[in-house]
Amino acid sequence: MRKKPLANPPDVTHSTEARPTRALVLHPDTRAGDRSGREPKHALEECISLAHALPGLEVLGGDTVRLPKPHPGMLFGKGKVEELRQRIEADEIELILIDGTVTPVQQRNLEKVWKVKLLDRTGLILEIFADRAATREGVLQVELAALTYQRTRLVRAWTHLERQRGGLGFVGGPGETQIEADRRAIDEQMTKLRRQLDKVVKTRELHRAARAKVPYPVVALVGYTNAGKSTLFNRLTGADVMAKDMLFATLDPTMRAVDLPHDTKVILSDTVGFISDLPTQLVAAFRATLEEVLDADLIVHVRDISHPDTELQARDVETILEALGVSDDIPRLEMWNKSDALSMDDMQAAANLAARRDDVYLGSALTGQGLTRLLERIANEMTATLTETTLILPFAAGKARAWLHEEGAVLSEAATDQGTEFTVRWTARQAARFAAAFPEVAPAVVQPDGDEQQSAPNEPWSP
Incomplete structure (x- = not known):
């Protein structure tokens, strides 16, 4: 599918036939500390990885620039601007990538002095997304x-x-x-x-409505970009989703049916990876793309346990999930991935930490280590999630009937003297939503926390 270019894009070369654009990455490091407490070294490495994810660039390296105080007009001080100008000219650099936010005025002034194009972190991520989006x-x-x-x-x-x-x-x-x-x-x-x-x-x-007719729970894989979600997805489903050691290798959501232990079937969803300082424009724009996460019955948070900033990455993922409006009621598990990249001592330390929690599974999507226990847990969670219920709705309850069919919860229905008898298979969350939407006809509902909410005796339903 032919994609439209970004509005007024920078002169970044995407053609494989033309000479690649020579780029330099700069990470501004303030004395107040880096983004989310990250080490400047690791933040710079991540931005360089982002630059490598954009085709048509020849990344010449990167530097961390200490900033006692960002200059309002130029970001950097006069001396540093001149020093970088000389390097840009000597190395024939054509594109500067700033790992941070650059105001329009700062961007204009730096481009004028350096005579090169400049992209800040948001612009770089937007370029990558424009190159990768497929649907x-x-x-x-x-x-x-x-x-x-x-x-x-x-x-x-x-x-x-x-x-x-x-x-x-x-x-x-x-x-x-x-x-x-x-x-x-x-x-x-x-x-x-x-x-x-x-x-x-x-x-x-x-x-989604057509997919919902197959009454399988949805398990969504989420995590920081390059945490190994697509590798895990491919191993579990046999699919061929792009899985590379590259940031934002997957952008568009992919869903596949998976057979789990105990004859359990689920829909597994692979989603776009999250990243620190994700542009607010993309959080809003991709909310619909991440709707599988919003409607999931179980979330598996895939973490790169070998990354030095794994705790900070996990915090970023939780922050974005909260910003997307993902409910805390959705049960979550953590897959501590890439255990094969750990040293023996680090592996033992991670295993000890994982053993203290009942929602964490240590393993490797690449080697398959630890996945059996994870799949057993997912199967158990999903088996407990789905329950069958028989209820009778009045013939006039057309909206309630349509809701049940849209959710794919109906196994069978038959007309009786009292109304239409339905046999439904649904999750506790679905039952709670049905009760909230149609309280006048709702059956007893098992809430996600295990409490049972009984309807009034005179309501027309049959348990």
Whole structure:
């Protein structure tokens, strides 16, 4: 599928035939500490990995730049700007990647002094997403996020305020500036994209409704980018999802049915990896793409236990899940992945930590170590999750009947003198949602925490 380019993209070479763009990565390190307490060394390495994930770049390396205080107009001090300018000219660097936030004014001024293109962390991630998105929805969401980002940076392209039209000021008014015209054009394009996305989302809802007719629970794999989710997904499903030692190797969600122990079947979902300082535009834009996580019956948080910042990465994942509105009621397990990359001492320490928790499983998606116990636990969780219930709904309860079918919970239905008798198989969360939506016809509901909520005796239902 042909993807539209980002609005006003930087001159980053994506063609394999042209000479790659020479890039340098800079990580600003303030005295107040780095992002989320990360070591500057590890933060720089992550940004360099991000740069390698974008084709068409020749990454010449990176440096950590100490910043006692960010300069409002240039980010760096005069001396450092001049030092970097000399290096840029000597190494013939064409693109500077800043691992952090750069204001439009700072970007404009640095590009003017260095005479090269500049991307901050948000711009780099947007470029990667634009290159990787494969589905129609993914392409539209990336373009929408890029326009949202670009709208705030029009100052980069326009350093003047010439009028496009208007009189002398006292007759025709001040006229419309070029920036205002560009902003209006972007707003119009964003409106068109949102309309297209609405249509695509409706199509996805139809696909979800069709998938829901197979009464299998959904298990969503989430985790920091490059934690090994796709490798785990491929091993469990036999699928061929792109799995590389590369950040953001997977962008579009993939779902497959998986057979688990005890004749249990589930739908396994592989999702986009999370990352620290994920652009807010992408958190909002990919909320629909991550809807499988929002509706999951179980979340498996895949962690790269061999990474020095594994605890901070886990915290970032939880923060983004909270921002997405993922309910705390959804049970969660942790898969401490890449145990094969640990030393013997670190392996023993990780095993001791995992043994103290009943929701953690140490193993390796690459070698298969530890996966048997994880699958047993998932099967047990899902077996306990699904229950069968018989209920009788009044013939007039058409919306409740439609809800049950949309959820794929109906095993059978038959007309009786009292109403329509349904045999349903559903999760406790589904039962609770049904009770909240249709309290007048709801049966006894087992809540996710195990408590049973009884309906009033006169309500027309049959347990």
